[in-house]
Amino acid sequence: MLKALGFDSLEQLMAAAVPGGIRTADELGLPEPVDEEAAAAELRALAGRNNPLEPMIGLGYSGTVTPAVVRRNVLEDPAWYTAYTPYQPEISQGRLEALLNFQTMVGDLTGLPTANASLLDEGTAAAEAMTLVRRANRKASGAFVVDADALPQTIAVVRTRAAAMGIDVVVADLATDGLPDGELSGVLVQYPGASGRVWDPRSVIEAAHERNALAVVAADLLGLALLESPGTLGADVAVGNTQRFGVPLFYGGPHAGYMAVASGLERHLPGRLVGVSVDAEGRSAYRLALQTREQHIRRDKATSNICTAQVLLAVVAAMYAVYHGPEGIREIARATHLKALRLAAALRAAGVEVVHDAFFDTLTVRVPGRAAEVVGRARDAGVHLREVDADTVGVSTSETTKEHHLLAAVQAFGGEALDALGDDALAVPDPLRRTTEYLTHEVFSTHRSETSMLRYLSRLSRRDYALDRGMIPLGSCTMKLNATTEMEPISLPGFANLHPFAPAEDAQGYAELVDQLEGWLAEVTGYDRVSIQPNAGSQGELAGLLAIRGYHRANGQEQRDVCLIPSSAHGTNAASAVMAGMRVVVVKADADGSVDLADLQAQCEKHADSLAAIMVTYPSTHGAYEDTITDLCRIVHEHGGQVYVDGANLNALLGFAKPGEFGGDVSHLNLHKTFCIPHGGGGPGVGPVAVRSHLAPYLPTHPAHPDPERREGTGPVSAAPFGSAGILPISWAYVRMMGAEGLTEATAVAVLSANYVAKRLAEHFPVLYTGHGGLVAHECILDLRDLTKRTGVTVDDVAKRLVDFGFHAPTMSFPVAGTLMVEPTESEDLAELDRFVAAMVAIREEIERVASGEWTAEESPLRHAPHTARVLAADEWDRPYDRRTGVFPAGYDPDKYWPVVARIDQAYGDRNLVCACPAPEAFAGQ
Structure with missing residues (x-):
């Protein structure tokens, strides 16, 4: 790959690609890496320092049992x-x-x-x-x-x-x-x-x-x-x-x-x-x-x-819900309610005041002056209760609450025994008792055995394309390896079963993991403080902009509310700015895709008294290392603004440049991109926010934060103090096993992969933007606009045709309409990259056959893609290309991925919005 690009080493490539003005001088200050077994052992030890007692705290979080067939197979x-x-x-x-x-x-x-x-x-x-x-x-x-x-x-x-x-x-x-x-x-x-x-x-x-x-x-x-x-x-x-x-x-x-x-x-x-x-x-x-x-x-x-x-x-x-069906869900709800009823009866029999007569699973219990004592006694007996105030305790039951948990709770209040209640007991007022049906669709009553459930889950997963099948070369999305050793710890009871409002002394493992991960993320980005509370990139954007607004207000500069956003920015940037109470002003882009510094200067001067921030992605949204990023930061700072560096493309910087050092004041980081938390089919994501020290006082707070000093202030952007804490072990394991050298090499290989693909495809599809040294960063944009004008073949046609070759499509028409953005990541080997290149070259040849008049665009395999097994098996074939060309364009493959549907009419779906499951017969014979 290096030879194809004319370089002798990764170091030489990165020296040519990354502008010298932003290069960090020092190696990342991270612990020496450990192997998989050692990392797994350390995570088990951290999980063991958490104490997930029976969670009877309530407040929207309850004990539950994940059916084993769902846990293992989803x-x-x-x-x-x-x-x-x-x-x-x-x-x-x-x-x-x-x-x-x-x-x-x-x-x-x-x-x-x-x-x-x-x-x-x-x-x-x-x-x-x-x-x-x-x-x-x-x-x-x-x-x-x-x-x-x-x-x-x-x-x-x-x-x-x-x-x-x-x-x-x-x-x-x-x-x-x-x-x-x-x-x-x-x-x-x-x-x-x-x-x-x-x-x-x-x-x-x-x-x-x-x-x-x-x-x-x-x-x-x-x-x-x-x-x-x-x-x-x-x-x-x-x-x-x-x-x-x-x-x-x-x-x-x-x-x-x-x-x-x-x-x-x-x-x-x-x-x-x-x-x-x-x-x-x-x-x-x-x-x-x-x-x-x-x-x-x-x-x-x-x-x-x-x-x-x-x-x-x-x-x-x-x-x-599919596994339990309506009867099972009702029985779980009924059992949960009956536990609360029995608990209330036992407490009242012991002379303890239960405040409300009507409830589902949660009791408010009045114990003047004894709340801390009751909660402490329950904890000693293996149950977490909620101390509402000095006189009040909250108790919630759930699917996982057992007889001994109920007895421990009663005894913590000073009671002694539990009595049985009739199955018809109910603490719900008659007018509020459920009469309407639910879960009536056939899917909720079909899979009543584990065999059937397993086959249903397997059948659905086979209809999809994920990284277990092949490369997903999505620009801006960094679809990389989610290593098994990183994934396994999330199922450890110490990480999986802890209530978010459990006492701090029972969450020591999480506290250490969060502290270490926030410290490591601060180190690799050059910032001073990190909050991992935001549970998505969008929430990280909002948290970062709220920190900027808080900083300006604290300085008596509340009028600073203008957020400059480049015309090429991701749409969430503008939306986040508005939600943070800012006014959006768009900055033009130059022909090469970089921010137009002349327009930036003009906008900064125009809004000098009201400038709050600029949101800029680096490397740029166009996948290029721009030489002008330090000038951009300087101009904004000179006019009183703060610089928000969107961390979406951090996979091209790690180990080589730090946003907090080359001019950024705040960034959000996508842990589901650079730091290996999987995309999960569209979530979960984690979007920590990293800031310089002057913005640290304005990071998210939470009223139930285990650290009392982080309870008052900006306020929370997510419901839990640490957001999606349960998947943080994934990113912790990634950094722990990679270390400074591994993270740095991963960045270099990602940049190598993108430039290799760009070089191999440049004669077939023009690469729209390059940056420093005439190189791309970790992704490249292939320009199909001229081909579309000449032939009528669109990026949609190429995307759907790639399915026939066994690939997920690159990102379509972002950030430029009529283009494909390709990000191969460091996780794909040379054979997979060459397979993708070969597919794109073959598709380019098919486009030429349209250009030559051999096929029209409408009759071509590009427009008919993706081809299903159903069309292959059809009695009639009336297309101007043969069946093998349609369904096996890269040659026969016994492991070929077969889509279960042909190309879908998107416009029809928007005009005819259907929001509930259709009847099963709608899909009969498909």
Whole structure:
């Protein structure tokens, strides 16, 4: 590969590629690397320092049992966790079906017709609902009213988001006092409340509607198996968390949040929505609907910056429902409720006050002056309870609560025994008892044995293309190896089963892991402090911009609210800036794709008094090392602004340059890119934010943070103090095993791979941009625009044709329409790179056959791609190329990947939005 590029060594290549002005002088200051066995042993020791007692703390996080068949064949299966977001639906039909199961499950239980394909967590889902009701009802004005009995972390996240966007939030005891006076744009009710209280919110919902506001209900999904659905109660939006549907506690995440909406609101949904379209052969096929409308089309007009979901965890939750079915879910809910009933009866028999008579799984217990004592006694007996205040204790039951846990809790309060209760006992008011059906689709009653469930999961995974099949050369997405040794520790009980609000003394292993990882990330980026709380890149962007706003305000510069964003930037940048309360000003790009410094200078001068920041990606969004990055940073700093360096392309810098040293003040880092957390089919992601010391006081805080000094301040951007803590062992293991030399070599090999592909393909497809030394960084853009003009063959045609060659397509039309962005990463070997090059060269030859007039674009194998087994087996073949050319363009391959559907009509799907599972007969014979 080096020989093809004219270099003798990786060091020589990187010296030519990376501008000298940003090169770091010193080797990364990381511990000496260890081998896989040693790293695994260290992680086991860290997990062993956590003490996951029976989690009876509640507050939206519950003990649950992940069915072994789901754990082994989804959560721990690379066919599921190494897949990318299903933007190429023809090779994502398994994941899309699983997500449609998720949407159907949520829609059924909430009683609302349209649910999205998951959000990041319950707190951020509630914040998204706040902005949804405001944009959906443009006549509404005034405060967003939040139930005082909402989960405290939800209230905190909503307040963080609202403060940045200038929205007034009023917290009120809705059950007791009803809606406050004054104008309101929406109301959020917790159902059941954080205290466990169950009350009928219909009067509040009706009052909100009378005042031209929309109602959001944050609901416990398992509780909805016994409680009447929010939709039946009149809710416009339902939000919550699906964690207790088989997803481990993970010390707070990753978990799949959910949102469902009433008819007429579906096109306001944030995130992703799976619908049904038709393929080229007229058959039904799943796809993402309206998938780019928010950030990429609306940009600075967007009201959500969410560009990821929690697909892997949503699939786990959906398959939990498929595995148990409606009867099983109801029985789990019933058993959970009965445990709480027995606990309440035993406490009352012992003379202890249980505050609420109506509840599902959570009790608020009054013990004047004894709360700490009770919680301590329970902990000694193996149970975590919640100390609400000095006089009050919260207790929650779950699927995992056993008889001895209940007895330990009773005895901690001073009681002695538990009595049996009849199966018909219920502490739910009659008007709120569930009467509507749920999980009626056939998929939720078909797989009643592990054999059937295993085959269903396997069948779906075979319909998808993930890294276990071959390269996914997606520019900007860094689809690299997720090593098994990195993945295995997430299932260790010490990491998987710990409640996020467990006492600090029972989370010492997590504390050490987080401290070490934050320190390592600060070292490799050149920053002073890191917070790993943001649970997605979008949340990291928001946290970084909030830190900048906080810094300016603390300096008496509140008027600094202009965020400069290059025209080539990812759409989330503009959306994040707006959500942080900033005004977006676009900076032009030069012909070579770099930021136009003359326009930058002009914009900085124009907005000198109001300049807050610039958001810039480095290497550039165009995949090039720009020589001008230090000049850009200097110009912005001279005009009082801060420099936000988007960390999406850090895989091209690690070990060679540090954003915090060449001019950056803040960056977010995509751990699901550079640091090996898998994409999971579209989530989980982790987006830590790294800052220089002057911004450190404005990093995210959390009211339940184990460190008291990090409870007050900017506020949280995620529901849990450490975001998606459960998958941090993956990145910890990556850095621990690679060390300074390994991380640096990985960067060099990634750059080598991209330049090798660019060199090999340059005579067939022009490489649009190069940077320092005439080289690309870790990705390259192939320009098809002239070919499209001459032949009519589009990037979509090339992308779909690559499926026939056994590849996932590169990134299409980003950052430049009509192009393909290729990022091979350091994980692919030479044979796989050469296979990709050969496929692209063969496709180029097919384009020439269209150009020569041998085929029209419409009749070519490019336009008919991808080819299915069904078309191969058809009795008739009326195409101007033979069957072998269509289905085996690279020669016969016994391991060929076969898509189960032909090309899908995207426009049809957007015009005909279908949001629930179609009847099974719709897919008969496919």
